[in-house]
Amino acid sequence: MHRLVALLVFLLAQLMVAGSPAHAQDVPVTLVVEELRSDQGQVLVNLYLSEDAFLNSRLALWQKAVPVPPGASQVELELELPLVEFALGVLHDEDGDGEMDTNFIGMPKEGMGASNNPTSRFGPPKWEDALVDSVQPGDTLRIQANYLF
Numbered sequence: 001m002h003r004l005v006a007l008l009v010f011l012l013a014q015l016m017v018a019g020s021p022a023h024a025q026d027v028p029v030t031l032v033v034e035e036l037r038s039d040q041g042q043v044l045v046n047l048y049l050s051e052d053a054f055l056n057s058r059l060a061l062w063q064k065a066v067p068v069p070p071g072a073s074q075v076e077l078e079l080e081l082p083l084v085e086f087a088l089g090v091l092h093d094e095d096g097d098g099e100m101d102t103n104f105i106g107m108p109k110e111g112m113g114a115s116n117n118p119t120s121r122f123g124p125p126k127w128e129d130a131l132v133d134s135v136q137p138g139d140t141l142r143i144q145a146n147y148l149f
């Protein structure tokens with residue numbers, strides 16, 4: 001009997017965990033990725049929560065892909081962002097292969113951007129420049145795509 005009660009309590013606890021929203025603290029915001037040079041392919045948005053992970057899409061908390069509408073120079077999407085420090089990295093994946101294309105010396109051939117639009121003309125944006133401390137519900141974040149070539 002005790003085992004049955006223990007089992008029921010355990011199951012109930014599991015249900016309560018499963019029933020609560022996983023990201024109750026997430027904040028709905030609008031992200032606009034703008035200054036796309038073409039309407040080719042898709043825009044990939046990655047959410048990073050640590051400097052170690054920043055700009056390594058495999059270590060992103062999540063990635064969202066949005067096709068660029070015909071004739072458009074920007075895309076707009078609704079995001080749920082955490083109430084913790086984060087940074088966003090975007091890629092204009094013009095050929096739609098899901099990754100950054102680089103030339104023979106490893107320079108990016110596709111457009112990229114990061115939250116806060118860090119202005120590092122050379123080299124990738126830095127975590128501390130792209131870091132966002134907090135967002136409010138209904139905020140609109142804008143990220144400009146930059147192209148080296």
Ligand SMILES: [Ca+2]
Pocket residue numbers: 093094095096097098099100101110
């Ligand atoms: Ca690509």
